[in-house]
Amino acid sequence: MDQLVEIRNLVKEFHGRSLVARRHSAFRAVDRVSFDIEKNTIFGLVGESGCGKTTVSRAILHLDPPTSGEVRFAGKALEGLSGKALRGYRRRMQIVFQDPNSALNPKQRIGASLEEGLINLGVQKKERLRRVEEMLELVGISPSHRTRYPHEFSGGQKQRIVVARALTMQPEFLVLDEPVSNLDVSIQAQIINLLLDLKDRLSLTYLFISHDLNLVAYLSDRIAVMYKGRIVELGSTEQIMDRPVHPYTLKLFSASPTLHGTIQPSEKMQENEPTVGIEAGCPYAGQCDRKDSSCVEEEPELRDIGEGHLVACIYSKERTPA
Numbered sequence: 001m002d003q004l005v006e007i008r009n010l011v012k013e014f015h016g017r018s019l020v021a022r023r024h025s026a027f028r029a030v031d032r033v034s035f036d037i038e039k040n041t042i043f044g045l046v047g048e049s050g051c052g053k054t055t056v057s058r059a060i061l062h063l064d065p066p067t068s069g070e071v072r073f074a075g076k077a078l079e080g081l082s083g084k085a086l087r088g089y090r091r092r093m094q095i096v097f098q099d100p101n102s103a104l105n106p107k108q109r110i111g112a113s114l115e116e117g118l119i120n121l122g123v124q125k126k127e128r129l130r131r132v133e134e135m136l137e138l139v140g141i142s143p144s145h146r147t148r149y150p151h152e153f154s155g156g157q158k159q160r161i162v163v164a165r166a167l168t169m170q171p172e173f174l175v176l177d178e179p180v181s182n183l184d185v186s187i188q189a190q191i192i193n194l195l196l197d198l199k200d201r202l203s204l205t206y207l208f209i210s211h212d213l214n215l216v217a218y219l220s221d222r223i224a225v226m227y228k229g230r231i232v233e234l235g236s237t238e239q240i241m242d243r244p245v246h247p248y249t250l251k252l253f254s255a256s257p258t259l260h261g262t263i264q265p266s267e268k269m270q271e272n273e274p275t276v277g278i279e280a281g282c283p284y285a286g287q288c289d290r291k292d293s294s295c296v297e298e299e300p301e302l303r304d305i306g307e308g309h310l311v312a313c314i315y316s317k318e319r320t321p322a
């Protein structure tokens with residue numbers, strides 16, 4: 001298997017003053033996260049608001065480098081790279097965020113917005129225009145509209161323009177961080193289909209982030225379920241859809257009514273607590289309807305329950321259907 005992205009034991013801590021500890025303390029937003037993304041596949045990362053999905057993606061792209069752990073892109077460890085070398089890798093990885101309105105400068109014509117990255121790369125004017133027009137065409141926006149401003153487009157069109165801008169950099173890997181959550185339900189399917197089409201045409205690899213497990217399952221080849229900074233279940237889409245094991249995954253299924261439904265985050269992450277002195281046991285124990293006394297004593301390891309299906313629950317063996 002040809003892995004494009006390999007993440008090992010990724011940890012991201014934020015520092016702040018904790019009211020509880022009354023001193024500076026670290027809050028662990030991402031805790032020992034590991035997964036691989038195979039070339040030309042879609043990897044889905046799912047979990048409720050605040051569980052650390054965006055933090056993982058920013059750490060992968062080294063927009064905000066991890067506290068510890070390793071990120072390898074196309075076999076190369078990004079840690080320790082700096083300046084030009086890091087920029088070279090960053091160009092190959094682009095990110096599309098949830099809100100196209102804040103992604104585009106309202107005072108800038110969209111053509112200029114698409115050209116910006118290319119100017120930084122030192123691409124000549126003629127080639128820049130060619131690429132901008134080609135990418136707009138590819139996402140279904142008329143190239144002649146490149147002189148227009150963002151407000152002249154609908155939400156769906158703006159998200160297409162944001163995708164086109166990412167593509168001008170000729171990336172191999174795209175992080176799609178809730179790319180349709182801010183769009184009208186009627187537009188979501190169009191953007192999803194566009195993304196699937198682009199993936200095939202340009203041989204792209206995606207990390208698709210969402211809080212909607214059904215949407216993630218519709219798109220992804222493999223899925224990781226995150227809870228409070230940790231992966232609690234990881235496997236092929238088939239394994240997660242047909243044989244979900246972790247009680248949290250089961251709950252996400254019930255909370256995700258339709259493909260395009262939006263769920264409310266059920267339990268917002270608690271305010272930043274210090275990492276030091278973190279409570280023992282399973283992070284999900286407090287919410288779990290199947291917990292017993294061992295769950296608050298023992299921290300469950302993420303372990304393989306068969307054929308690479310990983311689950312962090314001390315009862316995962318018993319819960320696996322025969």
Ligand SMILES: Nc1ncnc2c1ncn2[C@@H]1O[C@H](COP(=O)(O)OP(=O)(O)OP(=O)(O)O)[C@@H](O)[C@H]1O
Nearest residue numbers: 014029047048049050051052053054055056211269
């Ligand atoms: N720069 C930062 N400084 C301090 N804490 C942060 C920072 N960025 C994120 N956090 C915290 O880290 C945790 C994870 O945040 P993150 O944005 O990664 O979650 P998410 O899963 O992407 O949520 P959402 O679905 O709402 O986008 C949250 O508790 C958040 O408050």
Ligand SMILES: [Mg+2]
Nearest residue numbers: 053054055177
């Ligand atoms: Mg996020």
